[in-house]
Amino acid sequence: MVAVRTAWAPGLLLAARLVVGAIFLLAGIDKVLSPGGFADSVRAFHLLPPALVLPFAFVIPWIELLVAVYLITGYLCRFAAAGTIALLAMFIFALGTALVSGDTNHACGCFGTSGDANRVLALLEGGSTIGWWDVIRDLIMIGMTIPLVLYGAGSVSVDALLARRAGKQVVSGFAPTARSDG
Amino acid sequence: MKSQGLQAPGSPGRRLTRHERRAQARVQAHQSAQQAKHRQSRIHFSTNIGLVITVLIVAAILAFAAFRTQATANSSGGLADPNALNAGGTLLQVGQKAPNFTLNDANGTSYSLAAQRGHPVLLEFFAVWCPVCHAEAPALARITRAYVPRGVRVWSILANPYGPDYDTSNRTDLTLATKSDLAWYASTFDVHHPQLVDPKFQTVNTYGINAYPGLYVVDSKGVISYASAGRKSYTSLSRELDRVLAASTRG
Secondary structure (H helix, E strand, C coil), rough: CCCCCCCCHHHHHHHHHHHHHHHHHHHHHHHHHHHHHHHHHHHHHCCCCCCHHHHHHHHHHHHHHHHHHHHHHHHCCCHHHHHHHHHHHHHHHHHHHHHHHCCCCCCCCCCCCCCHHHHHHHHHHHCCCCCCHHHHHHHHHHHHHHHHHHCCCCCCCHHHHHHHHHCCCCCCCCCCCCCCCC | CCCCCCECCCCCCCCCCHHHHHHHHHHHHHHHHHHHHHHHHHHHHHHHHHHHHHHHHHHHHHHHHHHHHHHHHHCCCCCHHHHCCCCCCCCCCCCEEECCEEEEECCCCCEEEEHHHCCCEEEEEEECCCCHHHHHHHHHHHHHHHHHCCCCCCEEECCCCCCCCCCCCCCCCCCCHHHHHHHHHHHHHHCCCEEECCCHHHHCCCCCCCCCCCCEEECCEEEEEEECCCCCCCHHHHHHHHHHHHHHHHC
């Protein structure tokens, strides 16, 4: 496979990791600190059996934190990116279902309750009810995460550090796992 | 036989034969493959260790979630099952028949909506932790004092399982509301009307409570005449009760 190398590719991969990772980190922290609040948000979607709402509200924020830490550090980046896409796809399904059914008169809960206090998260949250912005925002994040699945974490990452220590040549650009010099 | 300018090791000056060059190339290729294999195995090893650790972390998260869920459900003295709450519905429509229910208060006294025909009923779906419910309480206390003597029933129904510290703890304290929490609420907020408990939230879910307090007025014929979520003033509630009382007298 031929490597696609550009000078700006490592920076883009790093930026994508940091942006998506930071968003998941902030959202995850708030949800971890307020599991009941997140459970209330999940209940409002009416997608899960009530008995599964609390376990879900306890699990998902920690998974978000896990993928956030992996993305930011660039450790097991492809797996973390794939997990991130799976989470975002799940969120899009829930948001899409609410939008199609018209059950939008409740908060997204995407960023816990931080939207009230944090301006950046308030901007990302987009309002106190569900709207198409929520879906578009998650699609943009998926778009930012796909290159991480395809090309890995880039040169500034724990993955690259481990590869260097193992003696493997680190690819600094958009380069899939195997590459030739042609 | 053409030489390639290579010399046989240990034999200065002698050029390698084609056979020797091939043998040397094979050895070099083998060594290179071995080195690549070794590098790959080191990378795979670190990746596998990382995956194993990740799986262990996920397993720990699942165990933590199961433990917290079970601990919440098993809170001693809890009046309602948190795993039965299905909040976020849509309020019932004004003009439709109010679904019947029979609920007990914390002391076991039974209250049936169907048995209240001839009496308007004001229903408040509340949570002990809910600040808006706390703010609404003085208006409800006033309504109770003014309208219960005129035949109106005022009932509050516990619509959320969690105790008084749920909101102030940023919804981290999932301790369930108890009988003593209801008593605390009644004494703190001057509640002198029945506080009913819906242990499986069947009535709460049926009435589509999506915010606290959820307020309904059911007229003397058992029809919903008023439905609202959030804080309402004494004036707006009293206006509605005056209207249904007048209609009841006419009817």
